Amino acid sequence: MNAPTQATRTLDRELEELENEAIFILREAMSQARRPVLLFSGGKDSTVLAHLAARAFYPARPPMPLLHVDSTWEFREVLAFRDRFAREHGFELRVHANEQGRAAGINPFDPGDTYTSVMRTESLKQALDVGNYDVVFGGARRDEEKSRAKERVFSVRERGHTWNPRQQRAELWRLYNTQLANGQSLRVFPLSNWTEMDIWRYADQRGIALASLYFAAPRPVLERDGMLLVVDDAARMRLQPDDVVMTRTVRFRTLGCWPVTAAFASAATDLQEVVRETAQSRNSERQGRIGDREGGGSLERQKREGYF
Incomplete structure (x- = not known):
């Protein structure tokens, strides 16, 4: 230990x-x-x-x-x-x-x-x-x-x-x-x-040390309703006809289930950069929880x- x-x-x-x-x-x-x-x-x-x-x-x-x-x-x-x-x-x-x-x-x-x-x-x-x-x-x-x-x-x-x-x-x-x-x-x-x-x-x-998803890195994403979803498992992702998977540099502020947790564009690759970026943000921490927005109860x- x-x-x-x-x-x-x-x-x-x-x-x-x-x-x-x-x-x-x-x-x-x-x-x-x-x-x-x-x-x-x-x-x-x-x-x-x-x-x-x-x-x-x-x-x-x-x-x-x-x-x-x-x-x-x-x-x-x-x-x-x-x-x-x-x-x-x-x-x-x-x-x-x-x-x-x-x-x-x-x-x-x-x-x-x-x-x-x-x-x-x-x-x-x-x-x-x-x-x-x-x-x-x-x-x-x-x-x-x-x-x-x-x-x-x-x-x-x-x-x-x-x-x-x-x-x-x-x-x-x-x-x-x-x-x-x-x-x-x-x-x-x-x-x-x-x-x-x-x-x-x-x-x-x-x-x-925190999970790597909290730090910006190039990841496969698609955009729906203005939100960026990371395609964590392409075989299980339900794509819609107009979905386009692209690579974007993104990270997360909150983590949940990958199909319903949105990432956002970021250049913060370490904790000090995350602190500075969060201090300047006007968005809610839970804004990335899609279930909160779609009547998930x-x-x-x-x-x-x-x-x-």
Whole structure:
């Protein structure tokens, strides 16, 4: 197991405070957890969170496994990064996919929110039931989307993994209640008070390697409705009659399933360039999530049903 990466330069005070808070939350939750797990998508937020978990308990091995809910439409570069990260940082990696949904051919090209419900929400609930996890760490941030802002740091889920934002516990002076009734579980969000810019800056200052899709490179893309889709697997891509696949230099700010996550033109090839480019952007981080724009179901409704 590699030691957690050290700062390439001095960590500034704001990031140091966020780091200390996140490590405190991780240790507080772990002190009460029986069967903890950390959700790991291979995206920037879960990568930073997993790095913090490794840092919080070093030199011991990370005391929780990584769980990746595989939609079966993940970017191949993300899967390779996932495997490499777990191996290098000493995490046990557990992967779960909804095999019934796979067999039924559920896919992100069909309209509606069936794909998200079956291959994301139901798959996550299946994985949590199989593992019987009581404390589930996730990398969600409050600034990411309006329903995220309703989350507590320690968010109670009822039987069936449902979420009721009106029945969450007060968290005054960073005092967290970890008591659980029968059938309840906790979803814990150590990055709640971080912003997207904090994530980029922290990864830069701590020298954390992120998935290569976050950095500009020539990639095969096609344009639909003004959005650039990277053709990650040409054999599985559903081309429309007027689609033209071309090579463009693009990157991502957010990563999801490759047929419904848009890239954008960029020249940022390292983290310092990404920080500068993000600071100048007026677009939302989730603008690249095509499902948010095409009626894929509100994130809050999905969360109430068990989505992370």
